[in-house]
Amino acid sequence: MNDAERAALRAIASRLAGDTSYRAAILSELERGQFREFRRYWAFEEEAWVSKHLDEVRRRAELLEVLALYAPIANARVLVIGAGFGAEAVALARAGARVAALDLDRELLRFVGRRAREHDARCARFVGDGLRPPFRAASFDWVLLRQVLEHVPRARQAPLLAAAGALLRPGGHLFVDTPNRRDPIDRHDTGLPFVHWLPRALRVRIAKRLGRAVPTYEAGADGAQVHVHDFATLREVRRALPGFEMCSRYKEYPSVAAWAELRAREGRRPSAVRRAALEVGVRWLGLAGWVPIRVVLRRTGE
Secondary structure, X not given: OOHHHHHHHHHHHHXXXXXXXXXXXXXXXXXXXXXXXXXXXXXXXXXXXXXXXXXXXXXXXXXXXXXXXXXXXXXXXXXXEOOOOOHHHHHHHHOOOEEEXXXXXXXXXXXXXXXXXXXXOOEEEEXXXXXXXXXXXXXXXXXXXXXXXHHOOXXXXXXXHHHHHHOEEEEEEEXXXXXXXXXXXXXXXXXXXXXXXXXXXXXHXXXXXXXXOEEEEEHHHOOOEEEOOOOEOHHHHHHOOOOEEEOOOEOOEOOHHHHHHHHHXXXXXXXXXXXXXXXXXXXXXXXXXXXXXXXXXXXXXX
């Protein structure tokens, strides 16, 4: 645990608790004077928050083991859209990837740079919007969209996916991680069952009435207060990427067997009964990428 990194995170936590404006998430901006509401909503506790983010580079290294099942990470050109606090970007850079971190928040990108230096990693940083990325088409081997899509209004989700896909070379891979609208429980905002299946206006009314509306203002929503987020389905993700094939078969893993093998390496070998049940779910019920959507897709063609 690095003292300089902890100090930098504490500085960001202090900004959270102050009366200055703050980007609450990858594309979220909390206006001046709104933090009290934000703290009630997220049950914010500074030390737990700092510890969580300090541990994220290590936990993202586990994700890299999965991505490496599809294509090498070392020397790959990788773009992280919505870099946030930089855990994925730094973990990728430490694994030898040539990483570009894209985010709307300059201060977060400064922290990404500090975090990269503390981990002896190099990470190029770019202020920009995933809908209008400042990169040439077909210039990356990997693009990561992790916990970003839900912070974009539904009408812009397909264009964001298409923009991300266009940045990949043929044979390149896109990793998407986002809540699934088909999940019967809204696990992202309200914690309520079925409410995210209702028309947006009704969802907002219910969330407000129960005190579970999201108290953030998001750049992706033209600075409007969000109240509730919009979730995609796996079918919508695939429809937005017609030149792609889905490589993952169980969550982000290429197979249930690959998932079981990585779990066994961690000392958490799944039972034969559980493996068999998952195989049935994936092969016959089509449950790949179910809750949440967590899939790897490959760009086909020339």
